[in-house]
Amino acid sequence: MSAIVVGGGVNGLVAATYLARAGRKVVLLEAKDALGGACATTTFATGFKGPTIAHALTALDPRVVAELKLARRGLKFAVRDMPTVALRADGKHLVIGRDVRATARGIAAHSRADAEAWPRFRRELFDLARAMRPFWWDEPKRGWNLPPTIATLRRQNLAAWLDSRFESDAVKAAVACDASGLSPLVPGSPLLLVWRGCQEMCGLQSAAAIPLGGPGALVDALTAAAKVASVELRTGAHVADILVKDGAATGVVLESGEEIVAKRVLASLSHSQLLATKAGRSALGIGESTALERSVPAVASAKVLLALNAAPNFGGSPSRGRFLLADKIETFVTAHAASRAGCMPEELALEVVVPTAADPALAPMGQHVVSIRIAPLPRHLAGGWDAAKAPLAAKAIAALERCAPGLARHVTAAQVLTPDDIAKRYGEEDEVTVERVMSDWPSRILTPIKGLFLCGAASEPVGAVSGRAGRIAAAHALREAAK
Amino acid sequence: MKKPVVRATPFHARAAAANLENTWVTRNGITLASSYADANDEALAARLRVVIADISWRWRVMLEGPRVVEFLAKLVTRDVSKLAPGASLKALWLADGGGVRGAGVFARYGRESFLLAASAPDPDWIAEAAAPYDVKLRDMNEEGGLAIVGPTAQATLQAAQLPVDLEPLAFRKLSWRGIEVTLSRFGEHGGFEIWCAPDDGVLVWDRIARAGESFGLEPAGVAAMDMLDLEAGIARPERDYEPARDGTASGPSPVALGLESLIDVEHQVFSGRAAYLASREKEPKRLAGIEIDSDTPAPFTPLLLKGRVVGHTLRSVWSPALRRAIALAQIDVSCFAPGTKLTLTLPPSLAVPELRTASACVTALPFLKVPDSIAP
Numbered sequence: 001m002s003a004i005v006v007g008g009g010v011n012g013l014v015a016a017t018y019l020a021r022a023g024r025k026v027v028l029l030e031a032k033d034a035l036g037g038a039c040a041t042t043t044f045a046t047g048f049k050g051p052t053i054a055h056a057l058t059a060l061d062p063r064v065v066a067e068l069k070l071a072r073r074g075l076k077f078a079v080r081d082m083p084t085v086a087l088r089a090d091g092k093h094l095v096i097g098r099d100v101r102a103t104a105r106g107i108a109a110h111s112r113a114d115a116e117a118w119p120r121f122r123r124e125l126f127d128l129a130r131a132m133r134p135f136w137w138d139e140p141k142r143g144w145n146l147p148p149t150i151a152t153l154r155r156q157n158l159a160a161w162l163d164s165r166f167e168s169d170a171v172k173a174a175v176a177c178d179a180s181g182l183s184p185l186v187p188g189s190p191l192l193l194v195w196r197g198c199q200e201m202c203g204l205q206s207a208a209a210i211p212l213g214g215p216g217a218l219v220d221a222l223t224a225a226a227k228v229a230s231v232e233l234r235t236g237a238h239v240a241d242i243l244v245k246d247g248a249a250t251g252v253v254l255e256s257g258e259e260i261v262a263k264r265v266l267a268s269l270s271h272s273q274l275l276a277t278k279a280g281r282s283a284l285g286i287g288e289s290t291a292l293e294r295s296v297p298a299v300a301s302a303k304v305l306l307a308l309n310a311a312p313n314f315g316g317s318p319s320r321g322r323f324l325l326a327d328k329i330e331t332f333v334t335a336h337a338a339s340r341a342g343c344m345p346e347e348l349a350l351e352v353v354v355p356t357a358a359d360p361a362l363a364p365m366g367q368h369v370v371s372i373r374i375a376p377l378p379r380h381l382a383g384g385w386d387a388a389k390a391p392l393a394a395k396a397i398a399a400l401e402r403c404a405p406g407l408a409r410h411v412t413a414a415q416v417l418t419p420d421d422i423a424k425r426y427g428e429e430d431e432v433t434v435e436r437v438m439s440d441w442p443s444r445i446l447t448p449i450k451g452l453f454l455c456g457a458a459s460e461p462v463g464a465v466s467g468r469a470g471r472i473a474a475a476h477a478l479r480e481a482a483k
Numbered sequence: 484m485k486k487p488v489v490r491a492t493p494f495h496a497r498a499a500a501a502n503l504e505n506t507w508v509t510r511n512g513i514t515l516a517s518s519y520a521d522a523n524d525e526a527l528a529a530r531l532r533v534v535i536a537d538i539s540w541r542w543r544v545m546l547e548g549p550r551v552v553e554f555l556a557k558l559v560t561r562d563v564s565k566l567a568p569g570a571s572l573k574a575l576w577l578a579d580g581g582g583v584r585g586a587g588v589f590a591r592y593g594r595e596s597f598l599l600a601a602s603a604p605d606p607d608w609i610a611e612a613a614a615p616y617d618v619k620l621r622d623m624n625e626e627g628g629l630a631i632v633g634p635t636a637q638a639t640l641q642a643a644q645l646p647v648d649l650e651p652l653a654f655r656k657l658s659w660r661g662i663e664v665t666l667s668r669f670g671e672h673g674g675f676e677i678w679c680a681p682d683d684g685v686l687v688w689d690r691i692a693r694a695g696e697s698f699g700l701e702p703a704g705v706a707a708m709d710m711l712d713l714e715a716g717i718a719r720p721e722r723d724y725e726p727a728r729d730g731t732a733s734g735p736s737p738v739a740l741g742l743e744s745l746i747d748v749e750h751q752v753f754s755g756r757a758a759y760l761a762s763r764e765k766e767p768k769r770l771a772g773i774e775i776d777s778d779t780p781a782p783f784t785p786l787l788l789k790g791r792v793v794g795h796t797l798r799s800v801w802s803p804a805l806r807r808a809i810a811l812a813q814i815d816v817s818c819f820a821p822g823t824k825l826t827l828t829l830p831p832s833l834a835v836p837e838l839r840t841a842s843a844c845v846t847a848l849p850f851l852k853v854p855d856s857i858a859p
Contacts, residue, residue: 246751282557285579285755286557288731289615
């Protein structure tokens with residue numbers, strides 16, 4: 001075996017396929033029975049299917065789509081570009097779409113000044129974001145320098161940055177939603193917004209798209225691509241440890257005791273998961289290990305899927321939108337502060353998608369699925385997440401009910417995944433920090449163990465379904481093999 | 484862990500009585516006699532007769548747990564796993580970037596316990612590193628420690644009915660006429676150390692002092708013991724160099740401090756190994772001795788060769804044994820050969836406020852060799 005890929009998530013599949021396409025003999029080991037990891041479509045009630053975690057793709061690398069010919073392997077999009085709809089309690093919902101003029105007209109209902117500022121802001125953000133592509137999409141070529149504005153943004157916080165451009169809470173909160181991984185008061189938080197603007201879906205900058213059949217369809221296309229490239233796919237293969245000799249990876253050992261030998265191991269592990277392995281513990285320095293142990297994420301997200309027996313009505317807004325529920329930018333500030341303290345935020349910030357609006361096959365005729373992402377939430381809640389599961393869902397539904405009256409009556413089934421559930425299923429994530437966003441790819445992919453590469457979502461600047469970490473990790477592994 | 488209160492040692496009553504000039508220093512939060520009468524005389528006594536020195540200030544911590552060997556493999560620059568109980572080794576611990584965090588003796592007390600004795604404390608780093616291995620740290624600084632150093636140290640011990648058959652770096656727990664003590668040979672000056680419970684401090688001091696009476700035993704203060712360190716060519720943390728305090732620090736380099744012999748590159752897993760291997764060839768400085776052509780010590784002063792700065796001195800003292808000022812120095816590899824003539828500027832003083840230059844000669848370390856020393 002020339003390479004082993006541990007973990008069959010999107011990045012694992014991408015890495016394995018790239019290696020196999022370069023003529024390497026590759027085995028992919030997935031502990032669970034299904035491939036795809038957190039990118040999956042689940043049947044959560046009889047006849048109802050919904051996205052397990054990610055409900056919209058925003059960061060999938062277009063080069064992965066093209067090079068692995070995913071369109072030919074069945075990846076189709078139900079929605080290519082979802083407009084963002086900021087739901088307001090007063091019913092003056094704000095639609096932010098690709099059409100700058102139409103968006104500005106909508107903003108004018110909240111503030112004339114903001115309507116004027118919008119085209120300028122969008123151009124500024126998109127230009128800056130495009131300038132960052134060499135850094136976030138790939139390893140920048142020699143001689144490429146960070147744009148000077150980025151150095152300024154590292155010191156500025158999102159709240160101040162937006163305050164200097166907009167006056168209405170509606171616009172500021174809607175924009176801040178895309179950077180909710182960090183508190184808007186943290187210096188450098190605007191960089192998350194720039195990172196989001198740097199992404200491209202279906203040829204459109206900063207778009208959010210939904211694959212036909214849910215996120216699972218992307219995994220199916222990637223699996224097909226892996227099979228064509230003759231990757232050996234093994235599910236139910238739980239890796240117990242990485243084998244290391246003289247500071248270099250020599251293979252892995254499965255929980256069954258089986259040893260697989262390979263010179264290169266690509267693992268979809270976060271740094272904290274690497275530290276939990278015996279090999280990682282012995283390879284990482286004491287300073288690095290203790291720093292990792294200290295940086296346990298305090299903030300996480302939850303996911304709620306609702307089955308509805310009628311179409312939800314968001315006050316006449318287009319139902320194919322990405323609905324945001326956050327009153328003002330302070331909602332994120334207080335939610336982050338509460339989460340860090342281990343308390344349930346008083347006001348939840350929600351991102352809601354109705355997958356069935358564009359893809360009716362996901363639910364029985366005339367019925368709908370509502371997918372809700374709640375973030376930020378405490379990773380460790382005082383009193384534990386088990387007891388808070390039902391209250392969390394009730395709180396989210398109640399918040400939604402205010403903007404979509406009657407919705408609660410139509411809920412027939414629900415699935416709630418708390419931050420605890422998500423961590424148990426998919427492993428503990430690394431903390432989102434400005435340092436991580438601004439670190440270069442080798443520092444996130446390479447490990448102190450020679451021949452061991454990290455290729456999972458934790459190696460991305462911001463955790464997302466993108467496939468980029470897998471693509472770049474594979475390139476590193478191939479480059480090392482060529483030496 | 485932090486104790487803001489300055490503590491006295493178990494020997495304080497005797498030290499206070501012997502301290503004729505009432506000069507005290509604080510080291511690691513402990514009050515110690517700087518000198519009892521004259522530091523130079525005390526340093527000479529350690530060369531010619533025998534002295535006792537209070538070394539209770541040394542940071543001592545017991546590391547205990549079933550996985551202590553695994554932990555120390557990660558922490559320490561040499562392999563402690565082959566040590567038998569009763570044996571010990573001298574080693575470093577490094578930051579991830581290869582900077583020296585500390586140097587000390589790791590003594591195996593039992594299957595699952597090691598004692599670390601070092602001259603500068605680093606409790607936070609070691610406690611945090613030990614936690615994932617369930618290794619517990621037990622503070623041993625309540626105990627008193629007395630070093631017995633000098634040519635007649637062995638005779639003094641014999642007169643005190645203590646065993647003297649210990650090899651350098653060995654230690655032994657024993658019952659000494661009714662009190663429990665630990666006798667060790669961890670020191671760099673060829674002597675012995677005796678460790679006792681706090682309440683037995685005065686008794687131990689008196690017994691040793693009486694046994695050494697006929698050999699001219701006298702107490703030596705911290706200043707005299709530091710002179711011995713310098714004459715032995717040992718760079719000490721927090722006196723000669725600032726130890727690495729950042730987890731990723733790449734300095735101070737073990738190569739530039741002459742501590743390379745305390746690193747076993749065959750030992751695979753210790754923290755900082757990769758960075759050390761990557762940087763050791765590139766390190767431009769080496770540790771050397773400097774004999775200054777003057778009676779005035781010149782600590783932390785640039786050293787010049789034909790007007791170009793080629794290094795700097797570390798601690799510097801007037802050595803009573805060599806009868807001249809000496810210094811440890813970090814010098815470029817190119818001018819590091821013994822016999823190289825350099826110049827330095829002496830520090831201005833009340834008597835001579837003008838800046839004076841003096842010539843200085845590079846010397847191989849140590850300045851003075853002592854039999855049975857464990858110095859690198």
